[in-house]
Every structure is written in structure tokens, then in C-alpha cells.
Amino acid sequence: MNKLIIPFILIVSLLVPGCSDDETKDVVKEINMSISSETGVMYDLFDENKTYPMECMLVMSEDNPGVWETLGFNTIEGFTYEKSHEYELRIKRTILANPPMDGSSHRYSLVRILQDKLVVEPEIPVDKEIKSEKDIAYHDLCPIDKYEINQEFIVDGNGQIFYAGGSPLPSYNMAQIYLENILDRASPDWVKFQSVPYMAVYSFVLSPLSGEIRLVRNESSSLMFKNVIPESEFTHITQSIMSGQELQYVLVLSNVYKKGLQKLEFTIKKQ
Known part of the structure; x- marks a missing residue:
């Protein structure tokens, strides 16, 4: 009796782990x-x-x-x-x-x-009819309060860029102005405003120095500092304006169709 039971137990013990491994x-x-x-x-x-x-x-x-x-x-x-x-x-x-x-x-x-x-168009010059901020057409339901940026940057005579709180940014060529999505998730339009027509793909830059409007291509969640403030303007800021003087830049964030989404402003202050 025992001889029959023992082999059966051994067989079961060998088979069960095999099935378990497969499962x-x-x-x-x-x-x-x-x-x-x-x-x-x-x-x-x-x-x-x-x-x-x-x-x-x-x-x-x-x-x-x-x-x-x-x-x-x-x-x-x-x-x-x-x-x-x-x-x-x-x-x-x-x-x-x-x-x-x-x-x-x-x-x-x-x-x-x-x-x-x-899949979006490459950067192109601003259309000739856009000569002032009022010429920028806004997209459906816009302007909206979707994005937020740092509102003040400080630049010293050596070209070093700082946040208002004193923290340094990378070099001029690498510094970025970050776009923070602050749209309330409880908003009934939250889903709609995350779609492509409401993504900030471009920015119209209104410069206090040139008086011109330029169109620049945004990064995925930021703008390159050097694109917003070209080298000629940055050199003027570092070398020519007085300590404590401030310049205000205006950004009109725009979608892939170059229709306005939101207006943002920030200042550059000479240390």
C-alpha cells in the first residue's frame, strides 16, 4: 500500500511545480x-x-x-x-x-x-499684416489662462541671467523661459484645452527695444531665451542700459495655426 502511495506523491510533486512555472x-x-x-x-x-x-x-x-x-x-x-x-x-x-x-x-x-x-509647420516670418499686437487673431475661446511664466529676470554686466529670487540660469545660449500649465483640472474645458489647437507651439514676441513683432518657435514646454531676446538686444541690455533699469517684454502664445492663445509679460532688470 505504501509503495503505491509514495510514487504517486512524488509524481504529483514533480508535475505541479512544472505547471506553476508555466502559469x-x-x-x-x-x-x-x-x-x-x-x-x-x-x-x-x-x-x-x-x-x-x-x-x-x-x-x-x-x-x-x-x-x-x-x-x-x-x-x-x-x-x-x-x-x-x-x-x-x-x-x-x-x-x-x-x-x-x-x-x-x-x-x-x-x-x-x-x-x-x-507634423507642424516650420518657423516662418510673421505675416506682413501683423504690425501690432491688435493684428494678432485669437483662437476660439481665447485668450485663456492656461500658462504661467517667471515674471522677472535679472541680468548682470557679464551676461549672467538670474531669476528674481537670485538663482542663476544656464548660459544665454542654453537658458529657457519655462511654460507652466496652470489650467484648473476642474475646469469643464480642461480636456478641450489640452488638445493640439490649444498647445503653445509659437510665440509672438513684442520687444520694448525694437518695437517689432517676431514669431519664434517654442520648445515642448519652454521658450529659448536667445530666441525671445536676440543677441543684439541682449548685448544692449548687458552693456548699455543703466543698473536698476527694467524692460518689459510681451509674449502672445500661439497655436500651430499661429492663432493667439494667451498674453504673458515679463521684465528684464539690469543688476
Whole structure:
């Protein structure tokens, strides 16, 4: 009797771990994924009432062609998304056998970028009819209070740039004026205002020195200082204006169609 039971127990003990190993293996596969130049809106797993929308990527995988799905900006390891760019990626997708209770069952990592295409127009000169601020046409529902910037910068005689609080910025060629999205998530228009027509792609710059209006291309969430204040003006500020003197610059943030979104102002003060 015992001789029959012992081998059976041994067989079961050998078979069960084998089945368990098969059941707990992650499924890993390389796939192609398209990333839209436009963004979407998603909600946290625990936001059952969809109270706090979050801007995200719109993606389409080869496993589900024709269907755009939402995916968080930082979900693909090794990949940084830039708005107004359209991507074709080769990624490694891992489907977790034992996903965390409070997280996704999918993991993604970048293998390589197959295509990176800028879908907005390149920078072009301001149209001839735009000779003053009143000539700038605003987009639907604008102006809006979506963005905020530092309102004062200090420049010394050596060309070093500081925030009003005294913290230094990088060099003139690398310094940036950051755009902070301050739109209230409780706003009924929050989702609409995250779409491409309401993204600050360009800026009209009204200079207190030249009196001219220039159109510059924004970065994904900032403006390059050197684009807003060209070298000739920066040299004048560092070498010619008096200590304590202030200059006020005006920015009219504009969308991809060069329609105004919002007016912002900041000052440059000579140390």
C-alpha cells in the first residue's frame, strides 16, 4: 500500500511545480507601435468618478490596428514623448503573469525609434499684416489662462541671467523661459484645452527695444531665451542700459495655426 502511495506523491510533486512555472511566466514580445502627434485624456485607476483627467499619449499597436488607445507619457521605458511629433516605434511589450493590484499588467520598453516626424509647420516670418499686437487673431475661446511664466529676470554686466529670487540660469545660449500649465483640472474645458489647437507651439514676441513683432518657435514646454531676446538686444541690455533699469517684454502664445492663445509679460532688470 505504501509503495503505491509514495510514487504517486512524488509524481504529483514533480508535475505541479512544472505547471506553476508555466502559469507564472511573463509574455514578452516585440511589436510596432504608432504614437499620435495629438494627445488624449486618461484617468487614474482609482479615479472611479473621472474627476481628475490626465493628459496622455494616443497609441496604436500592431495587435489592435485602427484603434487609438491611451498610454501615460512615461510608460515606455527609454522613450521621451514630444508634442507635435508623430512616432513609429519598435518596443518590447511584457505582459506580466502576476501584475500588481494597483498597476498595469503591461510593461513597455523602447527597442528603437523607426520614425520621428514633426507634423507642424516650420518657423516662418510673421505675416506682413501683423504690425501690432491688435493684428494678432485669437483662437476660439481665447485668450485663456492656461500658462504661467517667471515674471522677472535679472541680468548682470557679464551676461549672467538670474531669476528674481537670485538663482542663476544656464548660459544665454542654453537658458529657457519655462511654460507652466496652470489650467484648473476642474475646469469643464480642461480636456478641450489640452488638445493640439490649444498647445503653445509659437510665440509672438513684442520687444520694448525694437518695437517689432517676431514669431519664434517654442520648445515642448519652454521658450529659448536667445530666441525671445536676440543677441543684439541682449548685448544692449548687458552693456548699455543703466543698473536698476527694467524692460518689459510681451509674449502672445500661439497655436500651430499661429492663432493667439494667451498674453504673458515679463521684465528684464539690469543688476
